[in-house]
Amino acid sequence: MMLQFARPLVLVVALVSAAQAAETKYQTPPAPIAAMIDATPTPRVIVSGDRKILGILGRENLPTVAALGQPILRLAGHRINPRTNGQAEIRMNWLTEMSFQDMQSGTVKRVALPAKMRFADPAWSPNNQHLAFVAEAANGLELWVADVATAQARRVTGAVLNATFDAPFIWLRDSSGFIVASVKADRKAPPQRSTAPDGPTVQENLGRVAPNPTYEDLLENAHDEALFDYYFTSQLARVDIKGGALQPIGKAGLIAAYSLSPDGKHLLVTQNKRPFSYVVPSNFFPTEIAVWSATGTVEHRVVDRPLIDNLSTARDSVAPGPRNVSWRNDAPATLVWAEAQDGGDPARDVPMHDRVLLQDAPFKDAPRTLTDVKERYVTTVWGRDDVAMVMTRWFKTRHETRLLVDPSKPGTSRIWFERNAQDQYKDPGTPVLKQNAAGRPVMQFASDGNSVLTAGLGAARDGDHPFLAQMALDTGAVNKIWTANEESVHEIVAGVxxxxxxxxxxxxQSATQPPNYFVRKTGATDAPRQLTQFADPMPQFAGVQKQTVAYKRADGVALSGTLYLPPGYDPKRDGPLPTLLWAYPTEFTDAAVAGQVVDRAKNRFTRPQGISHLFLVTQGYAVLDGPSMPIIGVNGAEPNDTYIEQLRDDAKAAVDTVVAMGVADRDRIAVGGHSYGAFMTANLLAHTDLFRAGIARSGAYNRTLTPFGFQAEQRTYWQATDTYQKMSPFTYVQKIKAPVLLIHGGADDNSGTFPIQSERFYAALKGNGATVRYVVLPNEPHGYRGRESTLHTLWEMNGWMERYVKNAPPRARADAGANEPAPTAR
Structure with missing residues (x-):
């Protein structure tokens, strides 16, 4: 009898194993999703500095997982491809085609490129006659240029560029050639890891307070240090646009950034130095910022900064000493930088937290103060000798200030405009920039010289009203000289x-017409002239219905989301659909700002990309995309202290709305999100009975693993232990009863969302008897890039929705929460 039972048992086990083996292969979602994923991407454009030529650049579609499987080195916060001495494949957005369009005549010239060429980092020459770019070669990266007049492209250097830190070239001011970051000519074979360690890896801290976030891809040992030295060391060199030998400039080093002064006579060079760190990425390593001559002689050291590994967790914390060092765009050779007046500690009570300084060549005189500011310095937008705009921001309050300064009379400033940085309704627009004689961007002034041109979205309750305006220098008043006034068309200013x-x-663009570029005159009544003819890349999505849905949560805060419905669907005729809420919480300090609603559904062209949840609409689902999930802190309170309560109210308001519309029924609604949205998903499953299932991608679920702050939370675990514990769905894993799908990139590169977060959350769910599936995508970063991974992710999401939402039986009413005045807290 035992033998008779044993053979069928073996057969059952074999069948189960075969089914599991099949699921470990990459799967393809149902039609038409795969065809949509493989559609040719819409090209990107790049406008020449003289505003005459439109560069049209064809884009590569998703890379294969085989391409993502190329060797990667993860060093000091970077991911590089050792074959190319450039960024790893997962961080490259390759371009494949190039055309030049004359914006006056409309004539298009296609540039002849070698077959299967991939390139990146396009940059116009200062004289706008050439477009330079970095091309991939079998053994590295090459510098190429394309000639606008002839539409011919040619190689400038061999495969010698070093793009580990950044784009590996800059144009000379006269457009005669370049300064490139190159691999050292005498570089030998890379260092090999010893089979026997020389000793232990040791770190120590002798009583110093040094909190650090949970960074990814850090150095771990002496071999990593040697690899970082080897691959990231560059030699700056000059090369003629026609090619030829590289002419070295200065000494080779770990050159993280470099830029030419507007007059072309000086180089601003940022270099990393030893000792390296195993707890912070390279931008916190000891750093020297210095001015070099054109031949590489050090003319002036701006700062020689030690290792930074002890910043407080407050987002407004900065390192002491010079930071944000750059050139003034409207002067021959003037440095500008900021220095904290509070030692970098925002908690110190000082009247001015930052000072902005200037220093002119030859850098012998002491720096002079451009202005002192109450908030943290962000940037300066240069205009002319007597006008520049300094932007500051204070993260804790979300306050933003724009100050006008007179560079010819440094030391004073006046507020030009201020607002809550999250306030869409009060955004006056961004200054329009133009290229000056040195090829640098500066503010464009109106013809009267008393105002600056600005362009913005013009957000309002009924939608965006994009505009071009004159913003008065004396009062800050915004006089709109052109406003998009076609209700069915969304038209933004891409350039003046x-x-x-x-x-x-x-x-x-419109709801039915893809984005294209046009030329129009302000004040003219005739139709704008169309330049590009980009087609709909995914006609399969045409006909999908979308609308902005506005509603309120229990405390009166206004909320909204975009509702997507299948083509031809009518809730009165067809009844409710299985529904997915896909969201991402946001912290606010002002309830009125948190409640701003902008109807952006009626005239925007929407096509899903990558791992978008919107593909599920093609399978008969309703999707409420981006329903507001504000977490508001008012009157000095920290938003996260009531995170769970506010999140629960946000979700209940969204669910009640789609149910009342007849679009959804309470028995067939799922919730999902990516990253912080995955964290939200797990919390909603733990603390409400609103949802039948959840989809959580690349999330963090245990906040004790991110003890020095996360998202907008600035307090440490030890300062807000109760908040960290209550916000962690890991703490309440035994209360999660709805099925949950966990997906995570196996090579997640986002701070705080290590794959172990999903691994341990899965183990906790499994150990408590939950219905859970855990999918790890090999070689994928925080946002999945590989074609096979993308298709498989969508297959997983669709299958989970089919099984646990679309075909789910009705819940017992005691568990459904449908008749409760508020979601049941568990």
């Missing part, structure tokens, strides 16, 4: 093509 500000490059 003349000095008078009357000829615009715009991007137009």
């Amino acid at each position: 093509l003349d000095d008078a500000g009357t000829l615009l490059l715009t991007q137009r």
Whole structure:
């Protein structure tokens, strides 16, 4: 009898194993999703500095997982490809085609490129006659240029570029050639890891307070240090646009950044130095920022900064000493930087937290103060000798200030405009920039010289009203000189093509027409002239219905989301659909700002990309995309102290709304999100009975593993232990009863979302008897890139929705929460 039972048991086990083996292969989602994923991406454009030529650049589609499987070195916060001495494949957005379009005549010239060429980092020459780019070669990266007049492309250097830190070239001011970061000519074979360690890896801290976030891809041992030295060391060199030998500039080093002064006579060089660190990425390593001559002689050291590994967790914390060092764009050779006046500690009570300083060549005189500011310095937008705009921001309050300064009379400033940085309704627009004689971007002034041109979205309750305006220098008043006024068309200012500000490059789209570029005149009544003819890349999505849905949560805060419905669907005729809520919480300090609603559904062209949840609409689902999940702290309170309560109210309001519309029924609603949205998903499953299932991608679920802050939380675990514990769904894993799908990139590169977060959350769910599936995508970063991984992710999501939402039986009413005045807290 035992033998008779044993053979069928073996057969059952074999069948189960075969089914499991099949699921470990990459799967393809149902039609038409795969065809949509493989659609040719819409090209990107790049406008020449003289505003005459539109560079049209074809983009590569998703890389294969085989491409993502190329060797990667993870060093000091970077991921590089040792074959190319450039960024790893997962961080490259390769371009494949190039055309030049004359914006006046509309004539298009296609550039002849070698077959299967992939390139990146396109940059216009200062004289706008060439477009330079970095091309991939079998053994590295090459510098190429394309000639606008002839539409011919040619190689400038061999495969010698070093792009481990950044784009590996800059144009000379006169457009005669380049300064490149190159691999050392005498570099030998890379260091090999010893089979026997020389000793232990040791770190120590002798009583110093040194909190650090949970960074990824850090150095771990002496071999990593040697690899970092080997691959990241560059030699700056000059090369003629026609090619030829490289002419070395200065000494080789770990050159993280470099830029030419507007007059072309000086180089600003940022270099990392030893000792390296195993707890912070390279931008915190000891750093020297210095000015070099054109031949590489050190003319002036701005700062020789030690290792930074002890910043407080407050987001407004900065390192003491010079930071944000750059050139003034409207002067021959003037440095500008910021220095904290509070020692870098935002908790110190000082009248001014930052000072902005200037120093002119030859850098012998002491720096002079451009202005002192109450908030943290962000940037300066240069205009002319008597006008520049300094932008500051204070993260804790989300306050943003724009100050006008007179560089010819440093030491004073006045507030030009201020707002809550999250306030869409009060955004006055961004200054329009134009290229000056040195090829640098500066503010464009109106013809009267008393105002600056700005362009913005013009957000309002009924939607965006994009505009071009004159912002008065004396009062900050915004006088709109052009506003998009077609209700069914969304048209933004992509550029101003003349000095008078009357000829615009715009991007137009509608709910049915893909984005394309047009030329129009302000004040003209005739239709704009179309330049590009980009087609709909995914006609399979045409007909999908979308609308902005506005509603309120229990405390009166206004909320909204975009509802997507299948083509032809009518809730009155067809009844409710299985529904997915896909969201991402956001922290606010002002309830009124948190409640701003902007109807952006009616005139935007929407096509899903990558791992988008919107693909599920093609399978008969309703999707409420981006329903507001504000977490608000008012009157000095920390938003996260009531995170669970606010999140629960946000979700209940969204569910109640789609149910009342007849679009969804309470028995067939799922919730999902990516990253912080995955964290949200797990919390909603733990603390409400609103959802039948959840999809959580690349999340963090145990906040004790991110003890020095996360997202907008600035307190440490030890300062807010109760908040960290309550916000961690890991703490309440035994209360999660709805099925949950966990997906994570096996090579997640985002701070705080190590794959172990999903691994341990799965173990906890499994140990408590939950229905859970855990999918790890090999070689994938925080946002999945590989074609096979993308298709498989969508297959997993669709299958989970089919099994646990679309075909789910009705819940017992005691468990459904449908008749409760508020979601049941568990």
